[in-house]
Amino acid sequence: MQCKAKLNNGVLEVQMAGRFTFNDNNIFRPVLDNIAKEGIRCVVFDIGQTEYMDSAALGMLLLARDEAERNSCSIVLKSPQGYIKKLFTVSKFYEMFNIEE
Amino acid sequence: MRLSGDELARRFKTAKILIAEDDEFIRVMLSSILSANGINNLIFATDGYTALRKLESEEPDLVILGIMLKVIDGLDLCAQVRLNPKFNDLPILVQTALTNAEERLAAFEVGATDLVNKPINPREFIARIKLHLENRFLMRDMEQYRHGMLAELNQARQMQDMILPKNINIDHLEKKYGLKISAYFETCDIMGGDFWGTKPISDSLMGFYIIDCTGHGISAALNTFRIHAIMNDIDEVEHDLDAARYLTRLNKKLCELFSPGQFATMFYGIIDIENDKISYSAAATTSPAILSKDGELKLLSGEGYQLGVKKKAHFTIEEVPFKRGDKIILYSDALIENIGIDGQMYGEQRLVEAVKSNTDAKDGGALLARIMHDFNRHRKNKLTDDLTINIYTRL
Numbered sequence: 001m002q003c004k005a006k007l008n009n010g011v012l013e014v015q016m017a018g019r020f021t022f023n024d025n026n027i028f029r030p031v032l033d034n035i036a037k038e039g040i041r042c043v044v045f046d047i048g049q050t051e052y053m054d055s056a057a058l059g060m061l062l063l064a065r066d067e068a069e070r071n072s073c074s075i076v077l078k079s080p081q082g083y084i085k086k087l088f089t090v091s092k093f094y095e096m097f098n099i100e101e
Numbered sequence: 102m103r104l105s106g107d108e109l110a111r112r113f114k115t116a117k118i119l120i121a122e123d124d125e126f127i128r129v130m131l132s133s134i135l136s137a138n139g140i141n142n143l144i145f146a147t148d149g150y151t152a153l154r155k156l157e158s159e160e161p162d163l164v165i166l167g168i169m170l171k172v173i174d175g176l177d178l179c180a181q182v183r184l185n186p187k188f189n190d191l192p193i194l195v196q197t198a199l200t201n202a203e204e205r206l207a208a209f210e211v212g213a214t215d216l217v218n219k220p221i222n223p224r225e226f227i228a229r230i231k232l233h234l235e236n237r238f239l240m241r242d243m244e245q246y247r248h249g250m251l252a253e254l255n256q257a258r259q260m261q262d263m264i265l266p267k268n269i270n271i272d273h274l275e276k277k278y279g280l281k282i283s284a285y286f287e288t289c290d291i292m293g294g295d296f297w298g299t300k301p302i303s304d305s306l307m308g309f310y311i312i313d314c315t316g317h318g319i320s321a322a323l324n325t326f327r328i329h330a331i332m333n334d335i336d337e338v339e340h341d342l343d344a345a346r347y348l349t350r351l352n353k354k355l356c357e358l359f360s361p362g363q364f365a366t367m368f369y370g371i372i373d374i375e376n377d378k379i380s381y382s383a384a385a386t387t388s389p390a391i392l393s394k395d396g397e398l399k400l401l402s403g404e405g406y407q408l409g410v411k412k413k414a415h416f417t418i419e420e421v422p423f424k425r426g427d428k429i430i431l432y433s434d435a436l437i438e439n440i441g442i443d444g445q446m447y448g449e450q451r452l453v454e455a456v457k458s459n460t461d462a463k464d465g466g467a468l469l470a471r472i473m474h475d476f477n478r479h480r481k482n483k484l485t486d487d488l489t490i491n492i493y494t495r496l
Contacts, residue, residue: 052446054438054486055315055364056316056432058407059315059364063361083446090402090403090405091366091406092385092405092407093405096410
């Protein structure tokens with residue numbers, strides 16, 4: 001997975017392209033750490049270019065959600081496509097996350 | 102990684118060193134340097150043949166070789182020793198004259214680990230010996246650790262096999278409920294995060310499930326044990342006849358146990374042979390396929406919260422007809438998400454086609470074999486996730 005992050009006005013936008021799997025643990029960890037940082041009130045995961053997520057990746061998003069709740073930060077999953085959309089439906093992510101089409 | 106000074110000194114004391122050297126003066130000199138440095142366990146050979154025999158019988162930790170040995174010379178001996186895989190990692194130090202470049206090169210070519218320069222400089226000599234011995238100890242520790250770990254993993258794997266249904270129980274259930282149960286199970290690591298099972302509820306009701314824990318390998322495998330234990334606890338109190346309520350109970354327990362980011366997906370169904378139906382509830386699973394007797398295929402929804410994520414999650418119950426001759430196919434996501442030789446996922450669509458074009462298979466086992474045949478044509482060698490497929494056929 002290629003991951004690019006930019007901070008703008010308290011909103012951290014993280015672009016994630018490619019396959020998001022267990023192996024991306026190390027890439028995702030700093031993102032999680034950022035959620036707890038002061039001054040970040042929203043994290044937007046732009047997953048428009050994400051082709052695939054395995055169960056560990058879904059787990060990492062759930063982790064991010066927990067972390068955000070603890071730090072009164074909000075999380076947005078932006079533009080899921082194709083297979084990801086289906087995964088989100090099956091796992092009821094539409095009811096647990098703020099998902100922007 | 103390094104060993105502590107005390108530990109090293111202790112191990113140097115017991116380290117066994119073979120000195121193969123025909124010149125008595127050199128033998129005495131080398132052993133006195135070694136002894137002065139706490140390395141006392143020394144054995145000697147004065148010719149190449151004896152050296153070879155002692156290598157076999159004494160298995161030293163390190164060898165110091167002279168080149169001018171009788172019967173077999175030092176370089177030939179070194180080459181011979183290296184032919185035996187048992188001595189692959191044995192440090193062999195060859196004594197050579199500092200000025201003879203050809204000889205030095207030849208020693209390395211036959212597999213010497215390092216050279217000892219003649220005339221001997223005691224401090225350099227001992228530094229080299231200690232370095233190679235320490236490496237030897239570390240390698241051996243690692244090898245022992247690896248062996249121990251493998252043995253433990255194998256044991257754990259056997260324990261995991263025990264939570265899967267046993268053939269004898271399957272035979273019994275098949276007779277009792279008029280079913281044929283066919284299963285394929287393959288883990289991508291030594292242990293897996295998938296498991297499946299069946300449980301008799303009453304004379305006409307049989308529960309069945311397939312579970313996939315997040316990730317794979319040991320942490321996922323540990324969660325399979327947890328779930329299995331909780332399911333046993335739940336079943337002990339009373340068999341729940343409501344699949345959704347069953348998942349709700351299981352989910353609540355798992356929310357307390359799982360660490361954040363961990364979850365499991367599950368399909369839980371109850372076959373009702375009296376009323377020709379399956380009632381089921383799903384927790385974020387792949388879509389089970391129902392193949393009717395007349396070859397009609399229908400995918401069920403696997404939609405539902407993952408287990409262990411949301412404590413107050415609500416699960417829904419669904420029903421589908423399940424008459425004699427019908428089949429239900431359950432599978433873990435590895436089947437449809439596995440990337441094949443074309444760089445694409447196998448996919449739900451290809452699975453549907455594989456099932457549809459094999460409706461003539463004589464039973465569930467044959468259908469499973471044909472699905473696997475198609476999957477194997479697409480797959481690369483190694484799976485990246487655990488694969489489970491179950492087919493239940495009503496006879």
